Amino acid sequence: MKLSQLVFRSMRKNIKQYYLYFFALIFSVTLFFSFITLQFNDAVHQATIKSGTATAGFEVASYMLYFIVLFFVLYANHLFMKRRSKEIGLYQLIGMRKGLIVRLIAYENILLFAGAVAVGIGIGYLTSRLFAMILLQVIAFDGIVVGMSFSLEALGSTVFVFAILLFIVLLQQAFFIRKVSLLSLFTAAKQGDERVKRMSWWKMLVGFLGIVFIAYGYYASTKLFEIDENNNLFLDMFIILATTIGGTFLVFRFSVSFLMNLIRLKKGGHLNTVDVVAITPIMHRMKSNAKSLTLITILTAVSLAITTLSYIAYYSVEDAVKTKVPADYILMDEKGESFLQLLDENNIAYEKMDFPFTEAMVQMERLLKHRESEGYTFFKNEISLSVISQTAYNQLRPEVQLREKESIVTGYSGYVSALVPLEANGTIDVSIGEYSDELKVVDIHETTVLGSGPFINGQPMLVVTDDLYELLERANSNKEWPFWTKQTSVNLLDKDDLKQAEALYTQSGAHEFQIAEDSEDTFTKPSQEMERNDYLRAMGVTIFTTGFLGLAFLLATGSILYFKQMSEADEETEAYNTLRKIGFSEQELMRGIYMKQLFNFGVPLLIGLLHSYFAVKSGWFLFGTELVTPLIVTMGLYILMYFVFGVLSISYYKKVIRESF
Amino acid sequence: MAILRARKIKKVYGKRNLAQEVLKGIDLEVDKGEFVGIMGPSGSGKTTLLNVLCSIDQVTEGMVEINGSKLQGMKEKELANFRRDQLGFIFQDYNLLDTLTVKENILLPFSIRKMPRAVVEARFREIISILNIEDIVHKYPNEISGGQKQRTSAARALVAEPSLIFADEPTGALDSKSAVALLTNLAQINEQKQATIMMVTHDAVAASFCSRVLFLKDGALYTELYRGDRTRNEFFQQILATQSVLGGDGHEA
Numbered sequence: 001m002k003l004s005q006l007v008f009r010s011m012r013k014n015i016k017q018y019y020l021y022f023f024a025l026i027f028s029v030t031l032f033f034s035f036i037t038l039q040f041n042d043a044v045h046q047a048t049i050k051s052g053t054a055t056a057g058f059e060v061a062s063y064m065l066y067f068i069v070l071f072f073v074l075y076a077n078h079l080f081m082k083r084r085s086k087e088i089g090l091y092q093l094i095g096m097r098k099g100l101i102v103r104l105i106a107y108e109n110i111l112l113f114a115g116a117v118a119v120g121i122g123i124g125y126l127t128s129r130l131f132a133m134i135l136l137q138v139i140a141f142d143g144i145v146v147g148m149s150f151s152l153e154a155l156g157s158t159v160f161v162f163a164i165l166l167f168i169v170l171l172q173q174a175f176f177i178r179k180v181s182l183l184s185l186f187t188a189a190k191q192g193d194e195r196v197k198r199m200s201w202w203k204m205l206v207g208f209l210g211i212v213f214i215a216y217g218y219y220a221s222t223k224l225f226e227i228d229e230n231n232n233l234f235l236d237m238f239i240i241l242a243t244t245i246g247g248t249f250l251v252f253r254f255s256v257s258f259l260m261n262l263i264r265l266k267k268g269g270h271l272n273t274v275d276v277v278a279i280t281p282i283m284h285r286m287k288s289n290a291k292s293l294t295l296i297t298i299l300t301a302v303s304l305a306i307t308t309l310s311y312i313a314y315y316s317v318e319d320a321v322k323t324k325v326p327a328d329y330i331l332m333d334e335k336g337e338s339f340l341q342l343l344d345e346n347n348i349a350y351e352k353m354d355f356p357f358t359e360a361m362v363q364m365e366r367l368l369k370h371r372e373s374e375g376y377t378f379f380k381n382e383i384s385l386s387v388i389s390q391t392a393y394n395q396l397r398p399e400v401q402l403r404e405k406e407s408i409v410t411g412y413s414g415y416v417s418a419l420v421p422l423e424a425n426g427t428i429d430v431s432i433g434e435y436s437d438e439l440k441v442v443d444i445h446e447t448t449v450l451g452s453g454p455f456i457n458g459q460p461m462l463v464v465t466d467d468l469y470e471l472l473e474r475a476n477s478n479k480e481w482p483f484w485t486k487q488t489s490v491n492l493l494d495k496d497d498l499k500q501a502e503a504l505y506t507q508s509g510a511h512e513f514q515i516a517e518d519s520e521d522t523f524t525k526p527s528q529e530m531e532r533n534d535y536l537r538a539m540g541v542t543i544f545t546t547g548f549l550g551l552a553f554l555l556a557t558g559s560i561l562y563f564k565q566m567s568e569a570d571e572e573t574e575a576y577n578t579l580r581k582i583g584f585s586e587q588e589l590m591r592g593i594y595m596k597q598l599f600n601f602g603v604p605l606l607i608g609l610l611h612s613y614f615a616v617k618s619g620w621f622l623f624g625t626e627l628v629t630p631l632i633v634t635m636g637l638y639i640l641m642y643f644v645f646g647v648l649s650i651s652y653y654k655k656v657i658r659e660s661f
Numbered sequence: 662m663a664i665l666r667a668r669k670i671k672k673v674y675g676k677r678n679l680a681q682e683v684l685k686g687i688d689l690e691v692d693k694g695e696f697v698g699i700m701g702p703s704g705s706g707k708t709t710l711l712n713v714l715c716s717i718d719q720v721t722e723g724m725v726e727i728n729g730s731k732l733q734g735m736k737e738k739e740l741a742n743f744r745r746d747q748l749g750f751i752f753q754d755y756n757l758l759d760t761l762t763v764k765e766n767i768l769l770p771f772s773i774r775k776m777p778r779a780v781v782e783a784r785f786r787e788i789i790s791i792l793n794i795e796d797i798v799h800k801y802p803n804e805i806s807g808g809q810k811q812r813t814s815a816a817r818a819l820v821a822e823p824s825l826i827f828a829d830e831p832t833g834a835l836d837s838k839s840a841v842a843l844l845t846n847l848a849q850i851n852e853q854k855q856a857t858i859m860m861v862t863h864d865a866v867a868a869s870f871c872s873r874v875l876f877l878k879d880g881a882l883y884t885e886l887y888r889g890d891r892t893r894n895e896f897f898q899q900i901l902a903t904q905s906v907l908g909g910d911g912h913e914a
Contacts, residue, residue, distance in 0.1 A: 269764035269798075270781060272772050280760040578756040581717060582817075583745025584773055585738050661717070 003100070007107045010087070017083055020563060022112055024076035027559070028069040029120025029162060031552050034128035035065055036154040044132055061545040065552060070165060072556040075292075077169050079563050081176055083570075092182050102174045109173070113166045121158060125150060131548070138314070139540030140533065207258035210250025217244035218610075221618040225419060244611055248297055251607070253290035257283050273584065277592020281572065282599055292564070293604055296557045300608030300638070303553035305615040308634045309623045310546040312616075314539045316624025321535055323413065323448050325528040327353075327489035328501070330451040331510055332525075336488055339508035348501055349493040353395045355449055356486045357388045358473045359432065362462060366426035367409070367441060379420065382431075386450055386461040389469035396447055402465045405437070410445035412460040417446070418621040430462070433475035439464070450487055502529055554638060558645040561601055565649040569656040576660040586657055593653045601646040609635055664824055664857050665691040665714065670723035672709055672880075683709045685880040686723065691825075694855040696848065698868040700900070701877035702908060707861045708829060710877065714859065715748055715827040716740050728824045745773055749818030753830035755810040757802040763813050764798040770821040788816045791853075792846050808839025815843065819850060828860040832867045844870040865904060869897035878907055 011018060038044050039058050081088075091101050217240045224236055260283045267275065328350075331339060343350055361382045368379055390402050393410070400408065407430075412422060424444045430437055450461060464472070473485075492501055505511055505527050512522045526534070576589060613631070620627050672684040683706045691697050699707050712718035714725055716732050725732045728747055735743065749770075750756075757766050764785070771781050789795050792812045797805050805813070811831060818826050828847070832840035848870045850856050860871065868874045870893065876883040886903060888896045 269762070269768050269785075270771065270778055271761070271765050271768065276758070276761065276765075276769065276772055280758075280765075284760040574756070575758050575760075578758065579769070580741065581744065581750050581756070582770055582773075583741050583743075583748070585741035587738070588741075588773055 003104060003107070007104060007111070010104075011108060011111070014084070014087075017080065018112065020566065021076050021080040022116055024072060024559060024563075025112060025116035026120045026123065027555065028073055029117050029158065030124040030127060031555075032065060032069055032161065033121050033124030033154060033158045034131050035062060035548060036157050037124065037128035037151045038131055038135065040151040040153045041128070041132055042149075044135060057541050057545050061549055064549050066161065068549070068552045068556050069161075070168070072560070073165055073169065074172065075560055076563065077172060079567055081173060083567060085180075088177060089182055098177055102177050105173050105177065106170050109166060109169060113162060113169075117159060117162050121155065124158075135540070135544045138536075138544050140536045203254055204258050206250055207254035207256075210247045210253075210255045213243045213247030213250065214607075215247075217241075217247060218614045221614045224618045244614075245294070245298055248607060248611070249290060249294040252286065252293045252297075256603075257286045273588050274592045274595045276579070277589055278596035278599065281568070281575075282596065285568070289564070292560070296560060297604040297608045297611070299553055299557050300604060301611035301615065303550045304608060304612035304634060304638055306546050307550035308612060308616050308631055309620065310539075310543045311630040311634055312620055312624040312626065314543040314624075315626050315630045317532065317535045317539055319625040320414075321528060321532045323411075325451045325526060325531045326448045327451075327491050328498075328528050329490040329505060329510075330525065330527075331488040331490060332484045332513075333486050335513075336490070336508075336510045339505055339510040340488075340490070342504040342508050343490075343501065346500060346504065348497045348504075350490050351493060352491075353489045354486055355388055355392045355395075355489065356473075357386050357392075357450060357461075358469070358476045358485065359384055360387050360435075360462065360472055360476070361385075361431050363429040364409070364422070364426075364441075367422040367424070367428065367444075369421040369423045382429075387469065387472055388449060388461065388463055389466045390463060391466050393449065393463045396449060397445070400443075400463070402442070402463070404465060404467075405439055406442050406465070407439040407468075408443045408445060408463040409441055409460050410463055411448045411450070412444055413446035413448070414625070415622045430464075430472075432472055435471060435475045439468075498529060502527060550634075554641050557604075558641060561604070562645045562649050562652075565597070565600060566652055569653050573656055573660045576657050580657075580661045586654075589657050590650075590654060593650060593657070597646045597650050597653075601642050601649070605639065605642045609638070662693050663690045664693045664728055665689070665859075666726040667714060668724050668726075670710075670713060670720045670725060672706070672713055672718070673721045683880050684713070684720075687877075687880075687882055689714075689875070689882070691857060691859060693824075693857055694851070696851045696858045696870065696872045697860070698871035698874040699859065699861045699877065700863065700865075700868055700874055700904065701883070703863075705877040706880040707863075707877055711827055711829055711859065711861045715750065715825075716744055745770065747824045749821065749823040749826040751811070751814050751818045751826065751828040751831045753833040755802070755807075755814045755834075757810055757813060757817075759802055762799055762801055763794065763805065763809075766802070766813055767798075767816045767820055769817055774821070784820050784822070788820045791850060792816050793842075806839070808835055808842060811835055811839070811843055812846065815847065819854075819856065822854070822856075824857065826856060826858045828858060830861055830863070832862065832864055837866070840864070840867065865897055865900045868900050869893050874900060876903060876907055883907060 039062065088101060088105075091104070092098065096104075220236065220240045220243070224233070224240065260279050264271075264275065264279065264283070271280070329336070329339065340350075340352070362385045363380075363382045365380045390400060393400055393408070402408065407428070409422065409424070409428075422444050424441050427438050427440050430439050492498060511524050511527070513525055514520075514522055524530075579589060580586075613635075616627070616631060624630075667687060667689040669686045669688060670684055671682065671686050674681050674683055687710065699710060701707050709718065713720045714727075716725075716735075720733065727743075730743065730747075732740070732743070758769070761769070767785060767788070768781065789798060792815060794809060794812050794816065797809055797813075802810055802813070811834075815828075815831070818828075831847075832843060835843065844867055847858060847860075851858055851872075860867070862868050869888075872888050874886045874888075876885065884903065886896070886899060891899075
């Protein structure tokens with residue numbers, strides 16, 4: 001028989017084993033190809049070209065994708081080789097040289113890769129269209145019908161990447177075949193399995209330590225952004241990462257066996273079905289599974305945290321936009337008159353609010369919640385803040401009534417307010433020109449009144465009594481360019497007019513501002529809608545790429561867990577056969593299997609969820625303003641996907657148990 | 662009193678032209694307390710017979726009745742319950758679960774039936790003392806010898822005191838000394854506890870421990886020998902003689 005015949009024959013006979021590996025390959029090619037296609041797609045390119053971060057984001061994401069695909073394919077190959085160790089041993093036993101076996105396996109892999117790349121590119125071509133539509137949807141980009149053409153660049157780069165991957169896989173296999181002895185090939189399937197010995201006291205201690213490590217990491221993460229004297233953010237982050245990752249490994253390696261062993265010892269040999277089918281095999285395999293479970297858990301946690309954070313950012317776009325541009329249109333002094341005229345001419349209904357404002361130098365150290373710490377130099381110096389009168393402020397917050405020498409700090413929100421909390425029970429020093437006094441701060445609000453820039457000091461700002469405002473305005477009257485004194489916030493009454501109003505806004509020239517008094521250069525003061533589109537474009541690409549990577553991670557880790565369960569089920573066929581002979585019914589065995597799957601998928605998921613929860617909780621406010629909904633949505637999706645993999649795995653076990661007898 | 666009754670059982674593998682009749686209508690009765698051996702050359706249908714008698718495999722025709730219950734027509738779940746409550750199994754390759762200790766393996770049958778822990782513990786103590794495996798109960802299967810594994814397997818089959826114990830080549834993988842030790846134990850339990858045992862073997866020495874030996878040839882019952890009052894050695898000689906008449910693998914013993 002020629003080698004080629006042998007290759008084809010062995011592939012035909014092993015179709016069931018190949019199917020899993022082949023599926024993993026196709027899946028990787030599909031993900032990769034559709035992502036690269038997106039990158040080279042015209043519509044996507046046009047939609048994202050305005051955002052520099054988007055292009056960079058795509059680049060970073062494609063490198064991440066290399067990593068996921070590499071990790072996934074190498075792992076699948078590893079499982080595949082383990083399953084075939086007997087076959088390889090047999091070839092050697094009948095006198096085939098190792099070099100020939102390596103060539104045999106190499107031919108097979110080249111065929112498999114070629115097939116997978118062809119099929120994967122076919123599927124990827126179809127899915128890339130779907131992904132492109134999703135992307136344009138999240139960045140709220142309409143107007144372009146997605147015309148997907150087959151991208152030769154994407155084809156080239158996919159073929160190139162998978163050719164390299166094939167090369168690495170071949171090296172891995174050649175190494176595997178050359179290194180191992182005949183005997184170890186026959187027992188490779190059993191390698192790494194450990195008989196659980198009586199637990200020694202130090203193992204119990206280490207198991208306990210794992211839990212302590214994780215608990216400490218969680219505790220430290222809640223303190224991460226509390227600024228104090230001996231704060232070293234990077235060291236703290238490193239410690240948190242080290243304790244949680246190390247703790248996770250120890251938990252899988254020792255704590256799980258430790259807890260299960262306690263249960264088992266208590267039974268004194270009298271096990272029930274669940275103990276027999278779930279607990280003892282899990283304990284048995286914990287040594288070989290600890291590393292991969294740790295890796296899967298950490299990957300789950302990381303991708304979940306990243307997805308959640310970017311979703312938080314995307315979800316909070318509205319809040320972020322409103323902080324920067326608090327009304328549909330922000331007009332300065334008389335510069336907006338032409339725009340308002342245009343609105344009137346076109347019968348567009350709107351409401352407007354005038355906010356005269358001025359400036360004062362303020363020292364607000366005594367408001368700091370953590371006054372003793374050494375940071376916050378910003379708040380310890382005199383800073384220039386915008387000031388408005390109570391009357392103006394009452395347009396937004398009618399309930400506010402200030403007495404003499406009282407004031408309110410407002411517009412203090414976002415991550416700055418979370419990092420540097422202020423308390424409304426102190427006094428501030430206010431001065432401008434001749435005026436200098438101490439005011440009592442009665443409240444701290446988040447309400448944004450003035451948009452940021454141009455020539456407006458951003459947040460926070462000060463609200464004072466009308467009398468004091470007049471005083472400050474007079475003291476501040478030596479005008480210098482540019483010195484704006486009034487902001488007009490315009491809100492459309494009917495949002496259907498928005499499109500027309502946007503056009504009028506640019507037409508009126510109310511958006512153009514000179515950069516300096518003697519300069520011809522201008523910059524644009526965006527309307528709320530313009531700002532929103534900018535944000536959506538940047539955040540949309542971020543949420544899309546992180547979501548895509550999150551999905552890739554999720555599918556890769558879920559598939560690996562599923563593959564692992566498939567090979568475990570195969571290895572345990574004999575035990576199921578024995579149990580059924582003894583009189584265990586299918587249903588009784590399945591009850592144990594449910595528990596086993598609950599553990600196999602549930603525990604990495606649960607620990608991953610906890611990790612990402614604490615990671616997100618420690619710093620979410622840096623990314624946006626809403627935690628609960630994005631967190632629940634992403635976690636819900638993850639749980640759902642893991643559930644699907646769990647169900648797949650259960651149905652495989654069902655098949656194995658049915659056929660074991 | 663007959664504990665097992667089989668009527669005209671036939672087993673056919675394959676379909677139509679490829680069909681092969683492995684059992685060609687066997688009638689059989691086993692009384693309570695009997696130790697029955699099944700012998701015959703390779704391919705005579707010994708193991709198939711045992712499998713259809715113990716409900717692991719289905720007959721093509723005929724019926725099997727154990728302790729008054731007919732196996733044919735029982736649903737999968739009823740069969741599982743039936744095996745649990747009535748039958749014990751000992752196999753050539755032990756079929757122990759690697760992940761369980763010897764004690765846990767032996768107590769497996771109790772995982773699926775409700776019985777007071779004290780009763781279970783008492784039965785367990787008794788059986789391990791008869792089989793002489795007290796010292797290894799906390800070890801794992803990979804830490805003990807083949808003979809010990811097989812005695813563990815036997816203990817598991819016997820501990821629930823089933824109506825009928827099936828053994829398929831229980832000594833097949835053992836050296837002669839371990840084999841004799843195990844068979845002595847089985848014979849002892851058969852006598853003391855009136856346990857009914859059916860054992861497939863191709864080993865004349867093993868068969869000589871039985872009270873009756875059936876010989877199969879080409880899927881039909883060829884003859885049967887009763888030990889009666891003879892010594893084990895005399896019975897052994899007679900078995901050898903019958904085997905040589907029968908041909909096949911007599912020399913293997």
